[in-house]
Amino acid sequence: MTPTETFAHYRVLSPPGPEGGKTVAVFQGASGDLQAQAAQSGAPLSVFVGSADVAGVSLRVFTPGKEKGTSDSGALAALAFLQPQGVLLDVVDVTMGGEVMPAQLCGGEWLLRQGDVTARKVEADLSPLGVTGGTAWIASAGRPNLAVEVADLAALEGFTPDADAISGLNRATDTTGLILFTMGGPNRADVSFRAFGPLKGFLEDGASSNMFACLVGVLGVTGRLPTTTNMIRGAQRMPGAPSRLTAQFTPADNGAADVWVGGRAERFQP
Structure with missing residues (x-):
């Protein structure tokens, strides 16, 4: 960042190539009218380093219209911005919106702790989704x-979400969101998935850590996690906005x- 710049843009959770992921503006410092600065950044998400x-980082996160509270994508962008400055250890606490989330640097990528995940198989009527022969699990972090x-990547990418059908299924199963997935995927992904949450206020999320x-918990109970490594790659396949986690x-x-x-999280010039 040059002396004349006030913020930097990052592509977060992006797959190889020039497109995808989430765009985040990172500001060094949190002073002045943060909401106005976020609105002027040209990014859908702005994070201010307080x-x-x-040992730790304090952040505030805004959309162009309001303060968001917490954002994994915002935290990852801020950590990538700060790490070359030599001010962080490889394990730090990130404070956002009154919450504290541990983060660690692993293989050149920052990871945020989601906690323990439990998963169990469940019977559910999937016909409102237009999915036949599918198996369902409830998983929670x-x-x-x-x-x-x-069935496969074509079925995953060809799925057309219906907010009412997804909301009804979530209510029937006492869940808050829907994950559709299939094994394998582009760029040597271990698993491909899409994430929907009309009950959370969005139809589809392009990059969802939670x-x-x-x-990952579902793959654990079904015996499909890697056995030679403790790392796994996921390709999130929202149409027009792919991500890799x-x-x-x-x-x-x-x-x-x-x-x-x-x-x-990679810096870029829009």
Whole structure:
């Protein structure tokens, strides 16, 4: 950042190539009218670094219209911005919106701790989704989500979400979001998925750390986590906005323990 610049743009959780991921503006310092600065940044998400030292980072996160509170993507962008400055250890606490989330640098990517994930198989009527023959699980890393496996990548990418159908299924299963997934994927992904949450206020999320953590738990109870490594790559396949996420995990009989999720954040000039 040059003396004339006030913020830098980052692409967060992006797959290889020039597109995808989430765009975040990172501001060095949190002073003045933060909401006005966020609105002028040209990014859908802006994060302001209030303080940073070897043990912790304090952030405030805004959309162009309001303060967001917490954002994994915002935290990952801020950590990537600060790390070359030499002010952070490889393990730090990130404070946002009154919450504290541990973060660690792993293989050049920052990961945020999502916690332990539990998962169990459940019977559910999937016909309102237009999904036939699918198997469903309820998985939770603090918020219960319904995970449904589809036949292949074509079925995943061809799915057309219906907010009413998804909301009805979530209410019927006492869950808050829907994850559709299939094994494998582009760029040597271990698993591909899409994440929906009309009950949370959005139809589809392009990069969801919490939902990927839940999916890791489902893969744990079905015996499909890697056995030669404790890392897994996920390709999130929202049409027109692909993302790639990395998770670190400890296998557990009822899901996965100590799950951390993150990915790369690269500075770019819009």
